[in-house]
Amino acid sequence: MKKILVSECLFGGRTVRYDAVDVPCEHPQFLKWKEEGRLVPVCPEVFGGLPTPRPDSQRREGRVYTGSGIDVTAEYRKGAEEALRLAGEHEVVCAIMKEYSPSCGSKMIYDGSFAGKKIPGNGLAAEMLKAAGFVVFDENEIDEAAKLLAASL
Numbered sequence: 243m244k245k246i247l248v249s250e251c252l253f254g255g256r257t258v259r260y261d262a263v264d265v266p267c268e269h270p271q272f273l274k275w276k277e278e279g280r281l282v283p284v285c286p287e288v289f290g291g292l293p294t295p296r297p298d299s300q301r302r303e304g305r306v307y308t309g310s311g312i313d314v315t316a317e318y319r320k321g322a323e324e325a326l327r328l329a330g331e332h333e334v335v336c337a338i339m340k341e342y343s344p345s346c347g348s349k350m351i352y353d354g355s356f357a358g359k360k361i362p363g364n365g366l367a368a369e370m371l372k373a374a375g376f377v378v379f380d381e382n383e384i385d386e387a388a389k390l391l392a393a394s395l
């Protein structure tokens with residue numbers, strides 16, 4: 243079955259976000275895919291061994307830091323590699339990843355200053371997925387993902 247890799251915080255059912263807030267996607271198409279078993283949930287930060295809740299982190303100069311300056315790049319990279327491995331293991335057509343995340347963001351991310359400013363960019367997992375050739379959508383692009391999936395069937 244052709245599948246879609248999704249951020250686990252969008253998939254729901256387990257609290258994985260840094261702030262322990264649940265943000266499940268309730269788009270009817272997303273829920274239908276979930277019911278069909280078409281979604282592969284991944285949380286790169288949890289895969290990387292980080293706890294929930296955990297410190298807010300942002301990308302800066304290619305690395306990832308917490309607000310207090312701890313370098314968590316290795317954990318983020320380990321988790322992103324696991325997400326990429328799972329994408330390769332399944333028949334994944336594309337990914338739907340949570341916007342603005344330092345792991346999953348695919349268009350805009352926070353600029354590393356912890357001042358609430360966003361800049362164009364990718365989270366580490368989204369960046370690696372794109373580099374491997376996967377199209378990465380965000381939670382506001384379910385219709386676009388549906389079109390890509392339909393074209394692949």
Ligand code: SF4
Nearest residue numbers: 249250251285343346
């Ligand atoms: S790493 Fe991705 S899947 Fe995990 S909580 Fe953050 S945005 Fe959601």
